[in-house]
Amino acid sequence: MPELPEVETIARGLSRAVVGKTIDEAKVFLPKVVLPDPATFRAGVAGEHICTVGRRGKFVVFTFASGTRVAVHLRMTGRLLIRRADDNGTYPYENVRWLFSDGSLLSFADIRQFGRMRLIEPGQPWDEILGLEPLSRRFTRDRFSELLQGRTTPIKAFLLDQRRIAGIGNIYACEALWEARIRPTRAAGSLSRERRERLHAALQSVLRRAITMGGTSVDDYVNADGERGGFQNELSIYGQDGEACPRCSAAIVRTVIAQRGTWWCRSCQRS
Numbered sequence: 271m272p273e274l275p276e277v278e279t280i281a282r283g284l285s286r287a288v289v290g291k292t293i294d295e296a297k298v299f300l301p302k303v304v305l306p307d308p309a310t311f312r313a314g315v316a317g318e319h320i321c322t323v324g325r326r327g328k329f330v331v332f333t334f335a336s337g338t339r340v341a342v343h344l345r346m347t348g349r350l351l352i353r354r355a356d357d358n359g360t361y362p363y364e365n366v367r368w369l370f371s372d373g374s375l376l377s378f379a380d381i382r383q384f385g386r387m388r389l390i391e392p393g394q395p396w397d398e399i400l401g402l403e404p405l406s407r408r409f410t411r412d413r414f415s416e417l418l419q420g421r422t423t424p425i426k427a428f429l430l431d432q433r434r435i436a437g438i439g440n441i442y443a444c445e446a447l448w449e450a451r452i453r454p455t456r457a458a459g460s461l462s463r464e465r466r467e468r469l470h471a472a473l474q475s476v477l478r479r480a481i482t483m484g485g486t487s488v489d490d491y492v493n494a495d496g497e498r499g500g501f502q503n504e505l506s507i508y509g510q511d512g513e514a515c516p517r518c519s520a521a522i523v524r525t526v527i528a529q530r531g532t533w534w535c536r537s538c539q540r541s
């Protein structure tokens with residue numbers, strides 16, 4: 271599933287490609303993927319001028335001149351792909367298409383059909399349930415420490431909770447915990463001050479490095495131009511069961527925490 275660095279990469283690519291364009295028409299091929307309903311969605315985007323494309327948590331957010339927004343969650347396999355005016359091909363699993371006034375297109379394709387595009391009226395709140403952005407100025411070491419205070423959930427599960435910190439998923443939670451040398455099952459609130467600070471730094475570092483490399487393509491993630499990321503070649507721990515830990519050479523193990531596969535090193539992530 272695309273996480274913060276992948277969604278950020280997609281949003282930046284889309285921003286370069288579609289800001290300033292006007293949507294003539296939206297075609298909805300699979301009604302369940304647009305919210306609140308296809309008729310409202312089609313009417314809400316038709317004629318709109320795209321002002322910005324950004325990211326909030328794992329959502330790509332289009333903001334139109336009227337103040338209306340469209341928030342897209344790609345879930346497992348959703349893709350937002352830019353297509354040139356002369357691209358008349360049909361895309362497999364294309365669920366929604368925006369036709370721009372210059373003839374170019376944007377396709378929302380999704381083989382698993384879990385991804386959603388949601389129309390948000392001007393001023394309508396939509397992201398209150400999302401927590402802090404981990405690369406924002408508000409995400410300070412002190413604020414992170416406060417969030418952890420008193421929490422008995424395993425730190426790995428805590429990091430995946432979008433209501434606390436938005437955008438981190440399985441890959442970057444595993445990588446940051448390894449980098450900070452913290453056992454993933456450790457109760458979040460039991461981490462020492464020093465470990466909290468190490469984890470805060472590791473989270474920001476791994477997310478920034480992954481953005482620089484255009485995200486991680488361990489599954490079928492591609493950016494808005496259909497290109498794979500590069501961070502899958504830089505992973506230290508995620509998906510590496512049986513391999514040697516790059517820090518201490520012990521065998522990397524995979525266990526399940528909060529229903530998610532978790533890769534870690536029993537030797538150097540001991541506490």
Ligand SMILES: [Zn+2]
Pocket residue numbers: 515516517518519520535536537538539
């Ligand atoms: Zn190790």
